[in-house]
Amino acid sequence: MTALPRPDHGPGSRYTARAATTRARPGHRLDIVALTRRLTARDLWLAAMLHEHRVLTATHIARLAFTGLRSAQRRLRTLHQYGVVDSFRPLFQTGSAPEHYTLGPAGASLLAAHAGLDTAATGWRPTSTGRIAYSPSLGHDLGVNDTLIHLAAHGRTTPGTGLELWLSERSCARRWGDIVRPDAYAHWHDGDRILPFFLEFDTGSQPLARVEAKLAGYSAFTTTTGTRPVLLLLTRTQSRDLALRRRLVAPARDLGLQVATSSVDFTTEMPWGGWWTPLTAATRRTTLTGLVVLWPGTTKAAGLEPTDADTALTLPVPPLPPQPEPGP
Structure with missing residues (x-):
């Protein structure tokens, strides 16, 4: 295509x-x-x-x-x-x-x-x-960051929600690059419900077959680590979303992956909302929190704990700034 x-x-x-x-x-x-x-x-x-x-x-x-x-x-x-x-x-x-x-x-x-x-x-x-x-990937990088910044900033206006963790593509590659290389990894939380997820932001520049090939890596990650984060596929347009869904429904099912898709057309400035469609037949759109309810077996990714090889430059950065200390 x-x-x-x-x-x-x-x-x-x-x-x-x-x-x-x-x-x-x-x-x-x-x-x-x-x-x-x-x-x-x-x-x-x-x-x-x-x-x-x-x-x-x-x-x-x-x-x-x-x-x-x-x-x-x-x-x-x-x-x-x-x-x-x-x-x-x-x-x-x-x-x-x-x-x-x-x-x-x-x-x-x-x-x-x-x-x-x-x-x-x-x-x-x-x-x-x-x-x-001048990087040709600038638009892609901004698309990834824009989505996760909306999620992180949501916690400033709606206490009890937001991102607990946000790792960049580089940090993901440092931890899991021999198996998967997602565009980001994050933990969305809504009260006591937490959705750990990998994010793939698809601009439409890659052939569908190449996107499909990535699913094998995520299946290998689940098998190798014994952990089970959700995979979110965010596309630039609804038409690309539909094309990916037609291509990926069968392989996602065969590999036992928990995948949900959406497009920027829908998520706009509220990616936490009811815009995500699980990659299964006859499933309606739901929220990120709804995915937690739909997939109770979801777990956080392995390899998040600090090691002796970590420095202050490689540890995760909090998605929101520190609160000012109260005055005397």
Whole structure:
């Protein structure tokens, strides 16, 4: 089947980035000790999030950590001046894009210092922002992050819900890359109900046969580890969702996998809602919490416990920033 055309903008599109930023930075840089005194716990959390998830937009950051977009933009401008973050703005064929943020040189140095490692251990390079800005996978990466940020931010307005854990593609590969390489792994919780899930974000650029081939890896993961997370397949359009469902119903059943699908057409800004259809015959759409009820045998993935090989750079980053400490 021929891959679907890419949209002009949004998840799955090909971005063209303008210059990394037109914002001027001071000619001199603060040393790490002086910089640390000017940063909050939220700033350090943001640096860790950018290291983990590579790129977040100003809108993403505002949803997770600020009361509004303006307050987020003011702080991000300051962090850019300090070199904690870098930024770029993609050019759309129509409309405009928000500022996109990546880890900056001072941010990488701070994270390395907190981990007791050299800056090279963060993987940061002077060309890092450019590589992200011009990467053909940028639209895919933003689609993954956008979905999980909506889930994480939901906990700010609806206590008792949200993400308890969110691992990036890189962190997933570090843990399970010899078996599966999902785009993300997370724990959605709603009260005492928890849905551990792998996420595959499908932009329509891969042949259906290649997507089908991934199911064998998830079956091997269940068999090898004895754990059973759900697999969520999120597509860009409803038509792609239907095509995948027709292709994957039989192999998912034969492999004994718990798979649910949806598309960005449906999930929009509420991916926790009743937009997910289990990959079984004659099943209606349900919520993420509904999947917990439907599949009571779901368990968290193996390999989440810290090991001696972990450092502060490889441990999971909380999806929401730390709460400010109460004053005296």
